[in-house]
Amino acid sequence: MGLKTPQQYVESLRDGRVTYWDGERIDDITTHPRFKVPIALTAADCEYDAPDLGALRRYRTEAGDDAHRIYQIPMNEGDLATRVEMLRNTSIGTAVSGVYMALMSVKDDVAQVNPQCAANIERMYRYCRDNDLRAAEVITDAKGDRKRRAHEQDDPDLYVRIVDRNKDGIVVRGAKLHITAASLVHELVVMPTKGMRQDEKDYAVSFSIPVNTKGVSIINRSFAPAELNAFDYPASAHHSMPEGFVVFDDVFVPWDRVFLAGEVQLASRLAQSLGLWERTGGLIEAVRMSELFVGLAQLVSEHQGKDKDPTVMNTIAELITYAEMLRMSLDYACRHYERTPSGMVHPNILAINAAKYYYAANYHQTVRHLHDVSGGLVLTLPLESDLRHEPSGSYLRKYLHTKKDVDVETRMRVYNLIRDLTADAYGGWQFVVALQAGGGLTAQRIMMHRTYDLARAKERALIAAGALPRGGDATRKAAE
Template structure:
């Protein structure tokens, strides 16, 4: 199969999918202004002849054909490094296709339980790879009353569940929330949101279906209105992507597309595997964003004539520390990679969880330093239209000047980027995403507690204390 062009990507979305935005049904998202920016972002990833990025986007499959590198299963440390470099230059609408890495990471465990499911995963993965399709990570259920399990809810549909098993497939009902780019891709790859118990077999379900499958409906929301301009909103005007509430209204899924249907012992493995790859993506974005914060902080400091001010230098040092800790954490996780039985190389699980926790737990505190350096102008800066108006613009040029080497329009653009990234459209989205994407802080703490080599730490602590017995052994001896 051939790689798609941007035009073919647009054409592939004209398939009758049911999607809503702001109370309106949108029969063709390629003709909607609301989808203009997100579709252009993803379409850019289909530009395989790009002289700078084309080599990162393409790779050779085992049969010699070309495919997007988002589908390359890392087999070496170099493969993993190249994947990370590619993701640095890839839209989130393409990056979410990394869900196939999560499935393939679990395929050995799944094959041991049900070979049919493993075959289905490999077949759907190759189908999407060979047809240059994109898949969404469809994982988070509404959950209802969080104190109760899936099967204990007042409404049993608070978690996606199997409502009927047939000879030719299953019927599912429920919803998934916060699904990035759901309306803009081709396949909805559904995963369990967490581990399930034996009395929750109907909720241990995983599958992949086309977005236009009968019974699928998507309700969209975005942090950025379509009409934002690039001067006032330098991030949001180019990088918005809708989040979808995906409804499964008694959707039929053929058995050949089912990855899990009641095998509760596999539910947590799938959820944890997806968590690893989602958190890896979050750390990659954190490295990029933190470096940008340092650059913006340095620029506003220089524009204010405060480059030698010790308080400003202290704040910038805090931002540098944050950026370097994230960069080193990602580097560690890649260098100390792990390998599945089938040969997939993936980032160090403990390292990625620790890095994602550090990123999320310190994000809001770090933004504080950037806001403190920038001052109130981050929020009160006049709009581009005021700058371009000859009558008002002359006052903006006069009173926003700082020194002869600083161009006022450049200064405005820097401040607009800070506001958009941290205090407005994109910034509001990022404040929540930094905490919640890939699971909130408790999810990372849980994984760190599970993965840390605790027995080694215990033994070293005992040795350092000069103890010859473990605590339990000491009590037994006393008895």
């Protein structure tokens, strides 16, 4: 019980979990070089006494105990703003525990259909919170042939499904893909990947189990090699996190850990709830990244002596527009929050989806602007080892010189960050994540159609066209 120290977090990962990477089964991830950076990154979130961030990381529960703020249920605008600030300063290895925010936001809906499942959500939330555990967002199925429903696939296990039910629980089989930090958490929280029909009851399943449960295997992949030079890879060397391919091979789940077991009418509701919080997290990261892009573009142009060039200034203005649109969108979504029946506050659904769509749809073009300002050195700049070695270092200092007040090493660091963020290890991961995290562009389009007040828009259009008189409810009914 209680908050973990960083060392206690690391020790808690020595629990016999089955983890693979590059054809190797890793029995103790805490001593393996591939996990060194991601474990250190996540363990840092347990530094609750840190002078700068310690207070931001913890909050006081209703029982008077300290818990990580990732588990604080926002009840007002201030709580929501504090949560956003906390997520700005939290590793993704901890941020994924926000899956319990999604579950708690739909607990009221679940209770109307299955009160026991709602009680299970509440109990597991408190268990993870009170024991300072980390939980993964386990949602995306393998899916097979996308033209066919879950129960129509050649292999019925291409969506996670219930293969047996008994008095003690359920048995599940299948796999979930793209599970960030799966090997570094304590609980795997499985959610439906989408809505299910009545003939797909076995696929409408949600639960939470320990990572070391018998039958669970995790196959890892990361955008970054185990050891990277921080000078050449200023982002990847410090921020890599493995993605897990999580397999459930006839895994037993006790009934008290089950959140959904055939209640098809709730499957899409659970999937959408996680999408909201995933997209909120993605938007928080987008705001941070877009501001970095502006700063990097300005530094490059100043180092080159082109900061007053009209073309360069126009390009940087495009980057500023992108950054400010994202920042304002996040602010709007939080200020115009929505509330669940039990009082939980969450960001405005329409605003988050519109902002996430704008971020993802324009990300690649924004990177193009940064590359256009930066030039070919983004890819061809020699390594730190060349800078430190003579005579190559002397050549680099001579020919990378631009102005007396520009330090060559600083110039190289700026270029290295641009390359790492947009054209190398971290950048390759980010190119895909910007589009796919929280669902692809289509997912945001669907949610915008569901949440935008189309009836009001039609009403106003008809009034403007002179096809309807001005006037309240009758006008709106006519528009509908």
